[in-house]
Amino acid sequence: MSQEERLEKVRGEAPEKRPTVSVLARSTTHGDCPCARVALATRTDLDKLVKGTHFEVDFGQDPQTFLRGQLFERRVKDKDYAALIQLLRENAGFAITDARIRNLKSNAAHNETGLKQRATETRQLLRKMVRGGDDAPNIVDGAVLTCTIAGRTAYFEADGLAAAAGGRIHVAEVKSFPLTDGRCDNGKLGAACEQAAWYVLLCRRELVELDLPVDAVSHEGLIILAKGLGLEPALVKYDLTNRIVRAEQLLDSARVDEDVLRAVGDVQFPSAEEDPQQRIEVLERMMDRVGTQYRPDCLEDCGAAKLCRARAQGAGLASVCGSSIARMLPGVRTLGRAAELASGGVPAPSERHAAAALRQANAVYERVSKGGAL
Ligand code: SF4
Incomplete structure (x- = not known):
C-alpha cells in the first residue's frame, strides 16, 4: 500500500480539512505534536470531530471583525489597487511607474479545476517576474501555490499578494487589525507574519522546481494594517x-515518519457521524497511540485542545502550567513528580537539574510560610 493510501485509510470517514496557508501557519506551532502531524498529513478536521461533544471549540470569527476585514481588503484593492501601489512606492521603495496587475481569481472557477488553473498561471507568472520581462506583472493577487504534504500535492490559495520590483518578489499580507502609534496586537501580528512566511516558502519551492534562484523571493514580508480604528492602510516590513x-x-x-504510521497501526480517525462519546473514545485511542504535546497555546488554534487539556490535567502534566513552567522543569513530566522532588525525592539523572531548583524553591517556601525571612 502506498503512503498516500495508508494516510487515506487512517483518515477513514473523518471529515477532511483542505490545507490552506493559514492552516499551515497554525500548524507551525504544533510541529512537535505527533497527533497534530498525523491530522495534518491525513487532512483530518479535528475541529469537526469534536463538534457536539463536551470538548467542542469555537474558533469562529466575530462577524464584525470579519466585515471590517472585508471592507479593509476592498479599500486596499479598490481602483486597481491604488492604495497598495501608493504604499509600495512610499513605504517600501518600489519604483512602480506602470502597474501591471494580474488578479488570478477574476477568471477562474471556484472549484478544484479553477485552483489547478490558477496554480499553473502562478508558476508562469513567477517565472516571468523573476526574469523581469516587459510583460511581467508587478502585482499578483489570488496566487495558488502547490507543495507536497505527506506524499500528496496540496493547493494553497494564498490570501496575500505578491509585489515585485526589479525581479525581487515580496509577499504582502493584508490584515485589518489596527496599528496605533507603531504598535499592534503581537499575537495577531505574529500570525500574519507566520502566514507570510509560509507564502514565501511555497513561492521559493516553486522557484526551485523552475530552476530559478530562491532568493528572488525576499525574506522581508510586507504587512499591511489599518491605521488606528479607521481603514486607512499602513505598511510595515518584517524579517x-x-x-x-x-x-x-x-x-x-509533515512527511509522517514510518514509526508514527506504525504507531497508528489499524486505528482510524472516527467519522463525524458517530455518537459523540464513541468519537472521543476513538480519538483518544489515536492520541494514546501516537502521542500528543499539549501546551496552553493549543487552545488558540487546535480543534482537539479542550480534549488534550482535560487529558493533560487528568495526568497532572507540568505542561498544563504553560511552556515557561515546563521549561523550568526539564525531565520532569508531571506536577506530582515535581512535588516529590521538591520534598527530597531521589531524582533520576534526567531530573537532577530541575530537582535541585525545586528543593531550593521548597526550602524558601517552607521558611516563608513559617514566618521566616526570605
Ligand atoms: S491540542 Fe492536542 S492534538 Fe492539538 S496540537 Fe495540542 S496536543 Fe496536539
Missing part, C-alpha cells in the same frame, strides 16, 4: 527569516 526556517522544518516533519 521573516526564522519563521521561514520553522515552516520548512514543519513541512519536512
